[in-house]
Amino acid sequence: MAPKTLIKEVQAIELEILLEVDRICREYEIPYFLDSGTLLGAVRHKGFIPWDDDIDIGMLRSDYERFLSIANRELGSEYFLQTYRTDGAPIMFAKVRKKGTTFVEFRLRNIPMEHGLFIDVFPYDFLPQEGDVWQHIKACADMYQKFQYRLIPDRALRPDGSLTWYPKAILRRMVHWAHFYISPEEIEIGRAHV
Numbered sequence: 001m002a003p004k005t006l007i008k009e010v011q012a013i014e015l016e017i018l019l020e021v022d023r024i025c026r027e028y029e030i031p032y033f034l035d036s037g038t039l040l041g042a043v044r045h046k047g048f049i050p051w052d053d054d055i056d057i058g059m060l061r062s063d064y065e066r067f068l069s070i071a072n073r074e075l076g077s078e079y080f081l082q083t084y085r086t087d088g089a090p091i092m093f094a095k096v097r098k099k100g101t102t103f104v105e106f107r108l109r110n111i112p113m114e115h116g117l118f119i120d121v122f123p124y125d126f127l128p129q130e131g132d133v134w135q136h137i138k139a140c141a142d143m144y145q146k147f148q149y150r151l152i153p154d155r156a157l158r159p160d161g162s163l164t165w166y167p168k169a170i171l172r173r174m175v176h177w178a179h180f181y182i183s184p185e186e187i188e189i190g191r192a193h194v
Helices: 003-027 036-044 061-074 133-153 165-181 184-193
Strands: 056-061 080-082 093-099 118-124
Touching: 003 061, 003 093, 003 118, 036 056, 056 061, 061 080, 061 093, 061 118
Parallel strands: 056 118
Antiparallel strands: 080 093, 093 118
């Protein structure tokens, strides 16, 4: 199958997922917005960026939490709402996946989780009104990095044959095992206090 044909099939399935999410959001009056390349594609291309293979949407945190509580029971049976809590996926946001499809991200290839085509659903939080905003952002980034190190043992990039790739892969495994003293739940709870 030609890559151009494949990307169009991926985009069609992702659009189907988005329409299901949109149905739920309309029914329960949950506001959301297109995000990142999805927004750029909608404005500049009146649809997808031709080579883009994902859909991103965002919600304010309170709307996101409400969506999670409703979508679990309202999504059609051919969809799966994925968070760390649903199947241990190493993500700090939600994905809505299409069951019966496969899209395996290289860094997640060895993780037992749902691997169907998906759209990303990102929560948006407000920055604190007081205190050092950059310190807050750094604390959030550090927390996310710990979460990733704890749950993903492998490097994100495919082996490229370079002499540095393999030592970095071994180092990544060591860092992964060093983070086993931190439970993912602790990191997630830490988010509420950042």
